[in-house]
Amino acid sequence: MKTAQTEGAGSNRRRMIDLRSDTVTKPSAGMRRAMAEAEVGDDVYGEDPTVEALQSKAATLLGKEAGLFLPTGTQSNLVALMTHCQRGEEYIAGAGSHIFHDEAAGAAVLGSISPVGLPLDGKGALTLEAVAGAIKADDPHYAVSRLVCLENTCGGRVQDQDNLDAIADLAHARGLSVHMDGARLMNAAVASDCPPADLVRKADTVSLCLSKGLGTPVGSVLCGPRDFIKRALRARKILGGGMRQAGVLAACGLYALEHNIARMAEDHRRATRMAEGLAQFPALKVIHDPDHTNMLFVAPREEDHDALLTHLAKEGIVFGSQKPSIRLVTHLDITDEDVETIISTVGDYYARSRQNLAAAGS
Ligand SMILES: *Cc1c(COP(=O)(O)O)cnc(C)c1O
Secondary structure, three states: OOOOHHHHOOOOOOOEOOOOOOOOOOHHHHHHHHHOOOOOOOHOOOOOOHHHHHHHHHHHOOOOOOEEEEEEEEHHHHHHHHHHHHOOOEEEEEEEEHHHOOOOHHHHHHHHOOOEEOOOOOOOOHHHHEEEEEHOOOOOOOOEEEEEEEEEEEEEEOOOOHHHHHHHHHHHHOOOEEEOOOOOOEEEEEEEHOHHHHHHHOOOOOEEOOOOOOOOOEEEEEEOHHHHHHHHHHHHHHHOOOOOOOHHHHHHHHHHHHHHOOOOOHHHHHHHHHHHHHHOOOOEEEEOOOOOOEEEEEOHHHHHHHHHHHHHHOOOOOOOOOOOEEEEEOOOOOOOHHHHHHHHHHHHHHHHHHHHHHHOOO
């Protein structure tokens, strides 16, 4: 039997230990085989059986009627926004959420849709009060509030389900729809041991990334009601996302949904082990709570920040730096051994800087 270890690490000769993101994974041998052998057709004509199979598998997993395959999560979110909202309408989202902050204002640029950004709490959550206060009255002075966008996981944290559900209920009661940016929803499902469909029961539409922890080279799936997905097809066409023999790409998504969901528990376990291992260094502040999945954040002292990263880079270890913190993301291509290497290499840095200090002081 194949273990997750061979699945992820066996197919590439690794030169570095890359924890910048779970997007850096390379397709495994099994995934590449599935891609090479995929049955294909012209998907713009609706004739690609592998795309159809992926869309229907994703929709079933998420408890929705239909799915639509897209090249990226950004396009999937934008297609969702353009399908939910008409010109001059607005969507409400966390100001730090990906759909608000990290998608180059696509909804405004391409959809004439106005964004409303609300503060997120320390755990990445919108509050019910803030959302209630942001929904505008029906008044010709105002844009039409049309959609609330949620994110799970957010900053690698599993979101509180009662809070998500309460916000969705409020949105629906006020006549708005709800979109879930579930780029890393499967991490949340695995971490909370809950079927993904249950997490998004109250969301009208869900976007799921296949290219994050699920380990494909490309792809996202947008799922929702059948009539919504039919309209989304036009938005995807407008954005240039209608692909032809896309079954080659859908095949890796299908493979990922079949092989790479449950194993995410290993990524979570490794993130926890790394957090524990790094917590022994007093000069490093480690942020990793029980709601964190495959991410942890560390904050070195300001004077150590660059030197620590340089030291690690020399050893072939790369982290994502957004001063003052550093993000570490575990994924398919990170092994137990890598985790121990990282901990000991950070240890070397602090041991050496202590020696330097002692030498300077003597
Ligand atoms: C990565 C990500 C996206 C966008 O996905 P791309 O495929 O990189 O365009 C959207 N939302 C969240 C929360 C993400 O992490």
